[in-house]
Amino acid sequence: MIAVTCSPAGPKLDLNYSMPTPAPGEALLRVLLAGICSTDVEVAFRKYKGGFTGVLGHEFVGRIDVLNLKRKKDCGFSIGDRVVSEINIVPSFSKSTNYHQRAQDPDRSVLGLIKRDGVFAEYVCVPIENLHKVPDNIPPEVAVFTEPLAAACQILEQVHIKPTDRLAVLGIGKLGVLICFVLKACGKDVTAISKKGSHFDVLELRDIPTRKVSEAMADMKESFDLVVECTGNAEGFNNALELVKPYGTIVLKTTMAGMTQTNLTAVVVKELTLVGSRCGPFDAALRMLSTRQVVLDDIKKDIYDITAFPSAISRALMAETLKVILRITPTSSN
Known part of the structure; x- marks a missing residue:
């Protein structure tokens, strides 16, 4: 699959990155749009937290492609659902059960930042417990703002x-x-x-x-x-x-x-x-967007295909830029 990866040499576009496989309790998501934020720039060029190797990115909206359930029961999600995901991921033995606890769990990994591949890729795997369904009235160009x-x-x-x-x-x-x-x-x-x-x-x-x-x-x-x-x-x-x-x-x-x-x-x-103050409540953010307490439709967004990542991140570095979004188009499906 196509992905934007980071290494000590800096970010690069990888056209043949390995496809992820969801572990038990995880979902395989097809990434639709991903936002470039200041932290991504820090990771790519200034070695945030001592450096990161893997797929960049943590702001996104996607669709569920595979659900690998631990037990055969209703998880509240279905194949094809549009979702966003909290970025802090904890191991199966963790006792953290909500976003507050996951954000400070000593064993956490973080999408695209710490020990976990991120979302500047065609597909990403995340725990089902981290997912939030996107209301139908929120377009993807707005849903991608959920994390910030x-x-x-x-x-x-x-x-x-x-x-x-x-x-x-x-x-x-x-x-x-x-x-x-x-x-x-x-x-x-x-x-x-x-x-x-x-x-x-x-x-x-x-x-x-x-x-x-x-x-x-x-x-x-x-x-x-x-x-x-x-x-x-x-x-x-x-x-x-x-x-x-x-x-x-x-x-x-x-x-x-x-x-x-x-x-x-x-x-x-x-x-x-x-x-x-760091990560926050996704349910509150989605509610604000769905009820239009916060309106982001008119916010200027510069949208680039993932294959144009070098141009996209150059644009993100400009002070006058408000938001740069990567459009992810899977090679295997739409």
């Missing part, structure tokens, strides 16, 4: 936000935009803050206030009860420390590099709460 939208929803699982709270999202990239959408859909007072102003047009169409970092740092210091930090760098974290009110909360949504120059003293002096 779930990550945005995780903030609401972790932090109690009062109706009077003022919120800021700092760093308006692919994930930052979705976080703004989710917070706005839940009736929160949210302001988007970005250094360059990329994607402000998308947010302003939804009546989400926007400010450039230079403006916010000039007149909005200590204005927010909660700041969601999405820049992934020390400068962004230090800006968040200044934007948040005393006794406020900073949610860290991206892994940080170069944290040696951060002002952690401010965390103590202002008595702040820091919250790390």
